[in-house]
Amino acid sequence: MKALNFAAAEPSHRGLTIGLFAAFVVITVGITVWSSRKSKRALDFYDGGRAFSGLQNGIAISGDYMSAASFLGIAGMIALSGYDGFLYSIGFLVAWLVALLLVAELLRNSGRYTMADVLALRLRQRPIRAAAGVSTIVVSIFYLVAQMVGAGSLVSLLLGVSGDGAKIWVIVAVGALMIFYVTVGGMKGTTWVQIVKAVLLMVGAAVMTVMVLAKFNFNIGDLLSAAASQSGKGDAFLQPGLKYGATDAWSKIDLISLGIALVLGTAGLPHVLVRFYTVPDSKTVRKSVNWAIAIIGVFYLMTLAIGFGAAALVGTKAIKTADPSGNTAAPTLAETLGGGAGTGGGAAMLAFIASVAFATILAVVAGLTLASSSSVAHDLYANVFRRGPVEDTQVAERKEVRVAKVSAFFIGAIAIGVSIYARELNVAFLVAVAFAIAASANLPAILLTLFWKRFTTFGAKCGIYAGLIAAVGLVLLSPVCWGGTSSGRPAVALTAAQATKCGVAKDSKQVGNATALFSCTVKAPFPLENPGVVSIPIGFLAAIAGSLVRRNKREEESHADLEVRALTGVGAE
Amino acid sequence: MIRPTETVAGSPPTEPSAGDPRARAIAADPRFAELRTRFRRFVFSMTAVFLAWYLLYVLLSAYARGFMAIKVFGSVNVALLLGLLQFVSTFAIAIVYASYSRRRLDPLAEELRAEGQVR
Numbered sequence: 035m036k037a038l039n040f041a042a043a044e045p046s047h048r049g050l051t052i053g054l055f056a057a058f059v060v061i062t063v064g065i066t067v068w069s070s071r072k073s074k075r076a077l078d079f080y081d082g083g084r085a086f087s088g089l090q091n092g093i094a095i096s097g098d099y100m101s102a103a104s105f106l107g108i109a110g111m112i113a114l115s116g117y118d119g120f121l122y123s124i125g126f127l128v129a130w131l132v133a134l135l136l137v138a139e140l141l142r143n144s145g146r147y148t149m150a151d152v153l154a155l156r157l158r159q160r161p162i163r164a165a166a167g168v169s170t171i172v173v174s175i176f177y178l179v180a181q182m183v184g185a186g187s188l189v190s191l192l193l194g195v196s197g198d199g200a201k202i203w204v205i206v207a208v209g210a211l212m213i214f215y216v217t218v219g220g221m222k223g224t225t226w227v228q229i230v231k232a233v234l235l236m237v238g239a240a241v242m243t244v245m246v247l248a249k250f251n252f253n254i255g256d257l258l259s260a261a262a263s264q265s266g267k268g269d270a271f272l273q274p275g276l277k278y279g280a281t282d283a284w285s286k287i288d289l290i291s292l293g294i295a296l297v298l299g300t301a302g303l304p305h306v307l308v309r310f311y312t313v314p315d316s317k318t319v320r321k322s323v324n325w326a327i328a329i330i331g332v333f334y335l336m337t338l339a340i341g342f343g344a345a346a347l348v349g350t351k352a353i354k355t356a357d358p359s360g361n362t363a364a365p366t367l368a369e370t371l372g373g374g375a376g377t378g379g380g381a382a383m384l385a386f387i388a389s390v391a392f393a394t395i396l397a398v399v400a401g402l403t404l405a406s407s408s409s410v411a412h413d414l415y416a417n418v419f420r421r422g423p424v425e426d427t428q429v430a431e432r433k434e435v436r437v438a439k440v441s442a443f444f445i446g447a448i449a450i451g452v453s454i455y456a457r458e459l460n461v462a463f464l465v466a467v468a469f470a471i472a473a474s475a476n477l478p479a480i481l482l483t484l485f486w487k488r489f490t491t492f493g494a495k496c497g498i499y500a501g502l503i504a505a506v507g508l509v510l511l512s513p514v515c516w517g518g519t520s521s522g523r524p525a526v527a528l529t530a531a532q533a534t535k536c537g538v539a540k541d542s543k544q545v546g547n548a549t550a551l552f553s554c555t556v557k558a559p560f561p562l563e564n565p566g567v568v569s570i571p572i573g574f575l576a577a578i579a580g581s582l583v584r585r586n587k588r589e590e591e592s593h594a595d596l597e598v599r600a601l602t603g604v605g606a607e
Numbered sequence: 608m609i610r611p612t613e614t615v616a617g618s619p620p621t622e623p624s625a626g627d628p629r630a631r632a633i634a635a636d637p638r639f640a641e642l643r644t645r646f647r648r649f650v651f652s653m654t655a656v657f658l659a660w661y662l663l664y665v666l667l668s669a670y671a672r673g674f675m676a677i678k679v680f681g682s683v684n685v686a687l688l689l690g691l692l693q694f695v696s697t698f699a700i701a702i703v704y705a706s707y708s709r710r711r712l713d714p715l716a717e718e719l720r721a722e723g724q725v726r
Binding site: 117120121124125127128130131132134135136254255258259262269272273274275278286287289290293294297317320323324327328331334335485594595597598599601602603604605 | 627629630631633634639642643646647650653654657658661662664665666668669670672675676680681682683684686687690693694697698700701702704705708713716719720723724
């Protein structure tokens with residue numbers, strides 16, 4: 035990634051940006067410490083005391099969900115590829131209907147702290163918690179690494195510092211802060227961090243949207259025409275096909291595969307699921323998901339204005355020159371809206387949007403770390419590894435939460451390590467992979483245990499592991515790992531650095547994806563980047579087949595009890 | 608109900624024990640059967656509708672690009688319009704579900720829960 039021209043030309047925004055970053059960190063650290071003092075029982079670590087209101091939790095859900103990939107990534111994709119970026123955001127929104135209708139309320143009534151709680155109501159504790167714990171951790175690590183590597187490049191870019199050392203320091207700092215939020219604040223502190231971040235993000239996006247629309251006298255038609263003409267692509271910019279445009283059959287299936295994974299993955303993401311436990315009852319969960327749908331929907335409509343605004347006012351070419359992936363479209367647009375590079379207004383807007391992006395990254399990684407450390411402690415430690423009777427419940431609970439905090443530290447350390455190792459790789463695809471795993475491994479188990487009488491422990495194990503292995507395995511065989519040319523990936527023009535890295539001549543025609551992780555020249559055995567269209571059916575079918583092969587009368591009977599609890603809330607905690 | 612086949616360390620004994628008579632009684636109550644039917648009928652049909660509608664939209668984006676490019680008014684083409692309609696339908700389903708459950712599900716569930724706690 036090249037250093038941004040505005041960073042070099044206009045260092046004055048840097049002081050302001052750092053100041054705003056620091057203000058956010060100070061405020062959130064303060065909130066975290068304050069909320070940790072107010073926690074009464076040890077288990078508040080998992081659920082924040084279950085006392086959040088529907089609106090508060092709705093804002094926090096939005097905060098957990100709207101990652102930097104949503105804000106900068108989608109705005110950038112719209113700025114570069116027009117309509118196709120918009121398509122991505124629609125999947126992210128529609129997905130919430132799965133959560134609202136099929137998962138949120140039932141999960142709240144039947145579980146306590148983690149996704150595995152619901153499965154363990156009907157199925158055998160140890161095997162099921164082990165499986166659910168493993169898939170929770172895998173999804174979280176994938177998502178974490180995507181966010182942290184992104185943070186490394188992004189923050190160095192926004193601060194205008196270049197060089198490898200800066201990236202490593204940013205990754206370490208983000209990791210250290212997220213460990214602090216989680217271990218000190220637990221669910222309560224992390225929820226407040228999400229709320230602060232979500233409000234900042236919505237305000238930032240709203241300010242930019244109004245400013246963009248004002249430039250076009252609030253005439254959306256003019257904005258669209260200007261975006262189309264400044265994109266250099268004309269009407270094609272407003273039509274499907276620029277990003278997922280190749281005409282071969284595979285890339286179209288890839289688009290469909292991505293769409294399915296986005297819609298079905300959301301309701302299986304661990305950091306989203308644990309949010310449903312932070313409110314007193316299932317009615318409040320419904321309210322919070324409805325708030326989240328409203329907030330997230332409005333947010334994606336605003337990214338549409340921001341993305342098209344960036345294309346119209348900054349120009350697609352200038353955005354691409356600053357950052358080929360388009361991540362700097364929103365910050366650059368902010369600078370332009372404020373008055374342009376070199377003006378005080380431009381520097382202020384740039385600093386503001388940069389710190390919003392920073393807050394976004396920090397909050398999302400904290401949510402992920404919390405969800406995965408809860409699962410390690412509550413599922414793996416307390417119910418799989420620990421054996422023998424418990425002397426005293428309170429002592430045991432305090433011990434369990436201590437384990438959760440230690441695991442937050444280790445998960446954070448692993449994520450920092452992997453992210454530093456992967457800092458130069460193009461890991462944006464990992465977000466889509468995390469959604470695909472959640473949809474293939476977690477969602478089948480959740481839906482079948484809630485709705486299908488004949489679901490059994492063996493079926494759940496089959497579904498979770500098969501979905502997990504299929505999703506991860508197919509990615510390892512996909513064009514993101516193997517970059518050789520194929521019908522869907524014609525040879526690309528290589529830069530000198532890429533040719534050296536791939537070990538081929540600069541005019542080689544063997545390379546279809548120069549950023550492939552394993553090899554640039556070997557053709558991928560599996561043609562799709564997005565495994566969902568194959569791995570999600572595998573997850574569901576394995577879960578169903580496993581249940582039919584090994585039936586369990588008692589687990590079948592227990593479904594009626596689960597239904598009573600899920601639908602009426604009798605026995606819910 | 609809720610029949611942990613192994614004793615779970617750390618889980619407080621607040622969970623209803625195996626074969627909880629409260630849950631059994633509610634499960635046998637015709638009002639519960641009614642609640643279950645109302646819930647399932649609504650969420651399954653809504654899910655089928657919005658998944659089909661979303662899938663149609665994605666399929667059109669992949670395979671009917673000529674159709675999606677047709678301009679409806681000004682610069683707004685079918686693709687953008689259908690995309691915005693996905694937002695509208697998502698909001699609408701959320702609102703309809705909220706009112707449906709307030710009217711048709713919550714009162715029944717509350718009634719059953721209240722009796723379940725007393726019993």
